[in-house]
Amino acid sequence: MPTAVDALQPWPDTVQWHPVSRKLITVELIGLAIWQGILVIGLGVGWLIGRQWGWLAGIAAVLLLGLWRATVAVRAVRAWGYAERDNDLLVRHGLVIRRLSIVPYARMQFVDVTAGPIERAFGLATVQLHTAAAASDAQVPGLPPEEAARLRDRLTALGEDRAEGL
């Protein structure tokens, strides 16, 4: 837990981090499972045709990789967080490479709200903030629709008092 300075907890006194919904873990796992299923089926068909042990080894490797990715996904979702300060939005994410983005509301060009099919089934959405700089990445996945709508409206309202984002 936080030492003197934790990479994911800057300015701990002034910032209140919101976690993303835990349901995102399920969404990520389902997405992962689908890919795993496709790969395993493909390799299984190969095994049925070829009857070589290499195919089975492939399946084992895929499953192992899937297990590892699942643990990473679970932890990555927990690492994801956002915070709204008076003048900017903070988004942190990443496990191996940790990233924190600070995007001033005044720099916002537009806001995207997207939801994939699995996300929709679980009632989640992704809010993404775009600035004029292509490098800025402020993306908050796994928000319940009402929270996504609230965030979107707040962002646009805060961004509106400045017509020009440059």
Next chain:
Amino acid sequence: MTATETPGQPGQPGRHESAEGTGRQRLHPLSPLLHGAKSLFVIVAALSWQTLNQLGPVHFGIVVLVLAVGALIFSLISWWNTGYQVVARELRINEGLVWRRHRAIPLDRLQSVELRRPLLAQLTGLAELRLEVVGGSKTEAPLAYLSVREAAALRERLLDLSGRTPESAVAPSADPAAGTPGAAPLFSVRNRELLISQLLTPQAFLLPIGVAWVITQFVMEGSWTFIGIASTVTAMAGVLLQPIRRVLRDWSFRLARDPGGRLLLRYGLTETRSQVVPLHRVQAVRITWPFLWRLNGWLYLQLDVAGYDAPEHGNDTGSDRLLPVGDQHAARFLIGTVLPGVDLTTLATSPPPERVRWLHPIGLRFLGAGLYPDVLVTREGRVSREMTLVPYARLQSVRVTQGPLQRLLRLATVYADAAGGRSAVARDRDVAEAWALADELVRRARRARRVPPSSAPAADPPPAAPAEPGQPDDDPFWQRPARA
């Protein structure tokens, strides 16, 4: 079309409203011919030497002719269907036959305007007008081609309309037909220096080796076929292309400043480019000291304007040069012009902590970052050194990242993103310092935004510089936290 459908913007003088009634205009009638000629080159290049060998010259000629006629007809049709029109504060362009496209370009989003004249256009007295708009991943709306006079007039008009302050819309170019308003020359690069500088590139150094290798190859095999030689020459040209293209592109580089405080750049030999960049559109400046140029103490400057997509290394097609080659004095002068109040000679940066040596065994002292009253300065690069200046007022977002190795060493990297595609990167700072730096950047950016950033394109440095309270606390800020 009349201007009545878009009543004048509030606060905008009605000077242009009457002129807005101009109907849809076509491009210059010669443009399909030029486009056709251009595609002829592409066709020949695409067919390559191999095809020539297979088909024989006569068939080859027929194929080229057929394709060229087709291209000409196609460009004729697209010319017929292309038109542009200035309506209120918008430039409207419609084009296309199969996929029709109507675009309205809001001129207050205009970042810079460039007038390009490729060789053929120079011979025929035509020019291409390219507009850079925010959000476009590539150059929006190249109007090719217009007559030079028309293009210059249109450029002036567009820039006038895009001006944020009413003064700039009224003052400088009362006579738009004049094309170039009374601009004060700032700087010019001598062609001799440009040539020498491009000879001092890795490509130019490697060329003799390549030539020697090819010649020995031929002597060994003893076959001197035309195709072989032609292919070799083409390959050689490919290698040499970059320096040559740079020389051609930056030939007789001249910089001036017009009464409105905008930067006028003009350069090129086979293709002349003349670019107008309002100073408040400059997003970042990068200074590069290439390895081989250090002999002469030379450097080059690049200018970031939003709308140019992120320039890649070695990609030379963009128009982002502020100075193709020059010495410290020239760079200092130009930086002082583009970013008023910034003095290159005083821009020192503080290096990252000593333990970064584990990540960068050599060249540690070329990494660094520094906060100045108006700009963030970062340096990196061992062989070819680079320095990036991002004004706080243009900062788009701040990012802090930390990889696994950095976590072990308690380091983090801070990115300051600007709209031009380049970010200033303060690599491998101490974690506590990185957070402080990010926080400070955000705070300074906010303050710089609040003070309208030199909004008047007046020649004077912005009032922000003296009022900036950041200077005194710079020193304590950069005192690194006591090491454990």
